[in-house]
Amino acid sequence: MRMASVADATATCALQIVGGTGVSEAIFARVLASFERQGLMRHLGATLLRVEPGLCELALPYSDRVTQQQGGFHGGAIGALADIAGGYAALTVAAEGLEVVSVEYKINFLASFQGGELRALGRVHKGGRRIIVTTAEVSHFAPDGKISPCAVLQQTVMPVPQTY
Amino acid sequence: MRMASVADATATCALQIVGGTGVSEAIFARVLASFERQGLMRHLGATLLRVEPGLCELALPYSDRVTQQQGGFHGGAIGALADIAGGYAALTVAAEGLEVVSVEYKINFLASFQGGELRALGRVHKGGRRIIVTTAEVSHFAPDGKISPCAVLQQTVMPVPQTY
Amino acid sequence: MRMASVADATATCALQIVGGTGVSEAIFARVLASFERQGLMRHLGATLLRVEPGLCELALPYSDRVTQQQGGFHGGAIGALADIAGGYAALTVAAEGLEVVSVEYKINFLASFQGGELRALGRVHKGGRRIIVTTAEVSHFAPDGKISPCAVLQQTVMPVPQTY
Amino acid sequence: MRMASVADATATCALQIVGGTGVSEAIFARVLASFERQGLMRHLGATLLRVEPGLCELALPYSDRVTQQQGGFHGGAIGALADIAGGYAALTVAAEGLEVVSVEYKINFLASFQGGELRALGRVHKGGRRIIVTTAEVSHFAPDGKISPCAVLQQTVMPVPQTY
Numbered sequence: 001m002r003m004a005s006v007a008d009a010t011a012t013c014a015l016q017i018v019g020g021t022g023v024s025e026a027i028f029a030r031v032l033a034s035f036e037r038q039g040l041m042r043h044l045g046a047t048l049l050r051v052e053p054g055l056c057e058l059a060l061p062y063s064d065r066v067t068q069q070q071g072g073f074h075g076g077a078i079g080a081l082a083d084i085a086g087g088y089a090a091l092t093v094a095a096e097g098l099e100v101v102s103v104e105y106k107i108n109f110l111a112s113f114q115g116g117e118l119r120a121l122g123r124v125h126k127g128g129r130r131i132i133v134t135t136a137e138v139s140h141f142a143p144d145g146k147i148s149p150c151a152v153l154q155q156t157v158m159p160v161p162q163t164y
Numbered sequence: 165m166r167m168a169s170v171a172d173a174t175a176t177c178a179l180q181i182v183g184g185t186g187v188s189e190a191i192f193a194r195v196l197a198s199f200e201r202q203g204l205m206r207h208l209g210a211t212l213l214r215v216e217p218g219l220c221e222l223a224l225p226y227s228d229r230v231t232q233q234q235g236g237f238h239g240g241a242i243g244a245l246a247d248i249a250g251g252y253a254a255l256t257v258a259a260e261g262l263e264v265v266s267v268e269y270k271i272n273f274l275a276s277f278q279g280g281e282l283r284a285l286g287r288v289h290k291g292g293r294r295i296i297v298t299t300a301e302v303s304h305f306a307p308d309g310k311i312s313p314c315a316v317l318q319q320t321v322m323p324v325p326q327t328y
Numbered sequence: 329m330r331m332a333s334v335a336d337a338t339a340t341c342a343l344q345i346v347g348g349t350g351v352s353e354a355i356f357a358r359v360l361a362s363f364e365r366q367g368l369m370r371h372l373g374a375t376l377l378r379v380e381p382g383l384c385e386l387a388l389p390y391s392d393r394v395t396q397q398q399g400g401f402h403g404g405a406i407g408a409l410a411d412i413a414g415g416y417a418a419l420t421v422a423a424e425g426l427e428v429v430s431v432e433y434k435i436n437f438l439a440s441f442q443g444g445e446l447r448a449l450g451r452v453h454k455g456g457r458r459i460i461v462t463t464a465e466v467s468h469f470a471p472d473g474k475i476s477p478c479a480v481l482q483q484t485v486m487p488v489p490q491t492y
Numbered sequence: 493m494r495m496a497s498v499a500d501a502t503a504t505c506a507l508q509i510v511g512g513t514g515v516s517e518a519i520f521a522r523v524l525a526s527f528e529r530q531g532l533m534r535h536l537g538a539t540l541l542r543v544e545p546g547l548c549e550l551a552l553p554y555s556d557r558v559t560q561q562q563g564g565f566h567g568g569a570i571g572a573l574a575d576i577a578g579g580y581a582a583l584t585v586a587a588e589g590l591e592v593v594s595v596e597y598k599i600n601f602l603a604s605f606q607g608g609e610l611r612a613l614g615r616v617h618k619g620g621r622r623i624i625v626t627t628a629e630v631s632h633f634a635p636d637g638k639i640s641p642c643a644v645l646q647q648t649v650m651p652v653p654q655t656y
Contacts, residue, residue, distance in 0.1 A: 272461045274454045274461060289436075318482045
């Protein structure tokens with residue numbers, strides 16, 4: 001398929017991702033305001049750890065709310081966490097007044113874990129006016145401090161006008 | 165990449181998917197036994213509607229446990245529901261004594277919905293000894309009876325020895 | 329992520345997919361004009377079989393131009409064929425004056441084949457102003473007439489202004 | 493879905509990816525022997541640039557064999573190149589006597605380019621006995637030396653017995 005317009009559509013968002021403390025604080029507040037409105041995340045016990053231009057990190061502690069039939073973290077909970085991490089990373093590069101929606105995502109599961117907590121680190125791979133491509137890595141943090149890869153996601157996000 | 169062995173690996177599971185009432189009842193029981201062990205599904209309020217050879221249908225009623233920041237069904241909940249529907253469809257064609265794991269899945273979101281319930285219909289696209297490929301369609305059932313497409317998933321599942 | 333705007337973005341294209349012979353002929357001509365400009369497809373020997381509103385079918389005969397190391401059809405050729413079939417199915421529901429681009433696609437390979445020809449059947453799963461979601465099935469047609477599933481694709485396409 | 497067995501299935505391949513010049517030369521020879529058998533890659537003009545344990549880099553110069561309707565690199569050619577780069581990266585961590593097959597891949601297109609050449613860098617994200625997960629980044633190298641991101645792929649590969 002012809003890709004020329006995708007080139008336009010994914011012109012990098014340099015202006016929007018210049019750093020600075022004030023910028024980061026504003027970005028964190030912007031993401032937190034949206035995150036706290038999510039019943040699912042609140043319900044599963046997920047927390048927002050870090051937000052920077054082009055980056056978002058979330059944590060999900062182990063509980064009986066996130067298990068599958070073996071007592072491990074449920075793939076659905078892992079997928080939700082990674083989707084949100086990628087989506088909010090994208091939000092940090094979207095223009096003011098815009099929200100983002102997940103057009104689609106693809107996730108590979110690498111291993112299963114019980115106990116401890118999961119952390120999903122979402123990053124903007126390429127920002128754009130019409131399409132933002134992100135990746136997210138989910139790692140397991142064991143009580144003994146061991147960190148292991150759990151899942152990896154690749155996602156397509158679309159900026160849209162905010163309606164709330 | 166060379167695909168010959170995938171041909172072998174995905175030899176269809178004809179013997180395992182011949183129908184019959186007794187077969188279907190046994191299949192439903194097999195899936196239900198696993199489904200009821202999932203803390204996440206139980207917690208979100210998902211229910212098992214239908215299991216047939218190569219097919220599994222689940223329902224997820226709307227509640228504040230499954231919402232995103234706009235009050236609509238959360239993409240993470242939609243993804244979890246579709247993942248489970250596809251995975252259990254795959255389980256129905258896996259040999260006795262085997263469980264299945266999601267190797268990966270990819271989901272496109274088609275529309276957002278509030279209220280009513282979601283139904284995910286998972287189907288085995290191609291069964292195999294090493295790899296089972298499934299698809300799932302998620303639809304929204306509105307209180308007024310209107311049915312709308314919500315999401316579509318394509319998934320790779322791997323049969324593994326059952327350990328519980 | 330919030331999906332409300334995706335709902336808007338994927339409002340179905342009913343007006344554009346009403347059928348009729350004249351419509352189909354115009355659609356075939358529209359797709360053929362673009363298809364014939366593709367050096368890769370021309371070079372690999374792919375042909376356009378069928379175009380209908382929301383549907384496109386392509387054929388790729390076996391040759392030493394499309395093989396992998398075992399002499400079977402190359403996954404890359406299979407992926408290209410499926411991508412094009414899905415993309416042109418999407419073009420049939422895009423407004424006049426618009427082209428389409430593949431934002432992304434995901435493909436599962438089901439089996440390997442040598443000789444005969446491949447056919448990719450692309451279908452619009454959900455049309456929209458900003459995003460069109462398609463699926464494509466690739467089948468192998470053996471010289472003896474046997475038809476076998478080869479690959480399945482799920483794709484995200486974006487309408488863009490035509491520039492040629 | 494239960495992931496415990498995926499944990500087993502993706503036990504890292506430490507023994508197979510210890511470096512060393514001799515090892516790298518052997519790995520390059522192993523990949524080249526397979527690569528040169530691919531009619532499609534030969535036909536499109538792709539070349540093998542670099543092979544290291546867990547890594548493979550390919551180049552595809554611009555020609556009328558790889559174009560789409562606008563004269564840019566065809567998404568199908570980009571996808572084929574990325575698929576091969578990821579697959580051969582996986583081959584470098586597969587045990588002796590094994591080949592690899594692409595179970596599936598997902599690719600996002602980031603921009604369109606004409607002229608110059610594409611380079612695909614495939615990396616093993618997680619190796620395993622049954623499943624190897626890879627990623628690949630495709631970049632465009634312009635005649636003036638400018639390097640730009642073109643596409644990103646996430647792939648599932650399966651080791652299988654070699655049959656040639």
